[in-house]
Amino acid sequence: MPRGDTMLENRPKPTPVSAANTGGAMVRMQDVAKDFSVRGKETRALQPINLTVNRREFVSLVGPSGCGKSTALNLVAGLLTPTSGQVFYDGQLVQGLNERVGYITQKDTLLPWRTAADNIAVPLELRCRNESRKVIRERVAEMIELVGLRGFDKHYPGELSGGMRKRVALARTLIYEPETLLMDEPFGALDAQLKLLMHDQLQRLTQQRKMTVMFVTHDLAEAIALSDRVVVFSARPGRIRAEREIPLDRPRDVFKVRFADTFSRLHEELWNELKDEVVKGTDV
Ligand SMILES: Nc1ncnc2c1ncn2[C@@H]1O[C@H](COP(=O)(O)OP(=O)(O)O)[C@@H](O)[C@H]1O
Numbered sequence: 438m439p440r441g442d443t444m445l446e447n448r449p450k451p452t453p454v455s456a457a458n459t460g461g462a463m464v465r466m467q468d469v470a471k472d473f474s475v476r477g478k479e480t481r482a483l484q485p486i487n488l489t490v491n492r493r494e495f496v497s498l499v500g501p502s503g504c505g506k507s508t509a510l511n512l513v514a515g516l517l518t519p520t521s522g523q524v525f526y527d528g529q530l531v532q533g534l535n536e537r538v539g540y541i542t543q544k545d546t547l548l549p550w551r552t553a554a555d556n557i558a559v560p561l562e563l564r565c566r567n568e569s570r571k572v573i574r575e576r577v578a579e580m581i582e583l584v585g586l587r588g589f590d591k592h593y594p595g596e597l598s599g600g601m602r603k604r605v606a607l608a609r610t611l612i613y614e615p616e617t618l619l620m621d622e623p624f625g626a627l628d629a630q631l632k633l634l635m636h637d638q639l640q641r642l643t644q645q646r647k648m649t650v651m652f653v654t655h656d657l658a659e660a661i662a663l664s665d666r667v668v669v670f671s672a673r674p675g676r677i678r679a680e681r682e683i684p685l686d687r688p689r690d691v692f693k694v695r696f697a698d699t700f701s702r703l704h705e706e707l708w709n710e711l712k713d714e715v716v717k718g719t720d721v
């Protein structure tokens with residue numbers, strides 16, 4: 438993002454908030470449980486969990502399908518309310534939509550009648566109403582480069598592959614540089630090479646912009662390569678089964694890091710935790 442810095446200077450920065458009352462925690466889930474009622478039947482999606490994500494920390498959540506990973510992100514985004522317990526964001530109780538997070542949901546929610554470029558521009562049009570068309574166009578072009586979609590800016594979502602739509606959604610979230618990113622399996626649909634490129638870009642961006650990230654993935658290697666900490670959820674109803682710090686230096690070469698001894702050791706340890714849960718989780 439060579440040109441990004443200059444263009445971002447004029448935009449309002451998020452209000453600096455003292456970390457004193459939050460102990461450096463950006464997200465704190467305190468004894469949070471979630472039940473869903475489907476046709477009169479209660480299903481427990483999340484057991485009471487306690488999870489803290491510190492400011493500027495990159496935390497991945499891994500676990501079998503249906504264990505409550507998306508539910509956890511929805512709770513932090515304020516799209517769901519906990520059945521019991523509380524979710525705090527930067528020391529404040531999350532009540533209603535949490536506008537300080539950018540959320541890349543599992544399903545892409547692009548507007549089919551807008552081109553890729555016009556989809557990416559939506560947050561700027563909404564949030565920075567005084568921004569000139571020219572600045573918006575430049576920022577969009579920058580994001581299109583960043584996610585490797587040069588030449589596809591005038592395509593409509595229906596004319597793009599699943600992986601490309603995912604990248605448009607990613608660009609649309611990154612364009613306003615939220616202080617916290619919630620990402621729900623954002624790279625699942627991408628091929629292996631493109632995934633690595635996106636990992637590299639994401640690491641650079643989140644480090645440069647000092648972002649806090651909650652990242653949900655099925656891919657344990659991806660979680661280790663990107664994260665400061667990996668949290669393994671049990672099969673439904675989800676609870677936290679294991680947590681590991683990832684003591685790999687930054688900036689990391691997201692490709693080479695996979696050959697480090699620490700990486701293999703962590704992969705084996707975490708896989709041992711995860712595999713039992715994956716077996717339990719395949720009850721469908
Ligand atoms: N809106 C909802 N209504 C009813 N059940 C839901 C809803 N969202 C999730 N669930 C259920 O909660 C459990 C956890 O879902 P989810 O958080 O999507 O899991 P994951 O993202 O780990 O695959 C699943 O059993 C799912 O069917």
Ligand SMILES: [Mg+2]
Nearest residue numbers: 506507543621
């Ligand atoms: Mg999910």
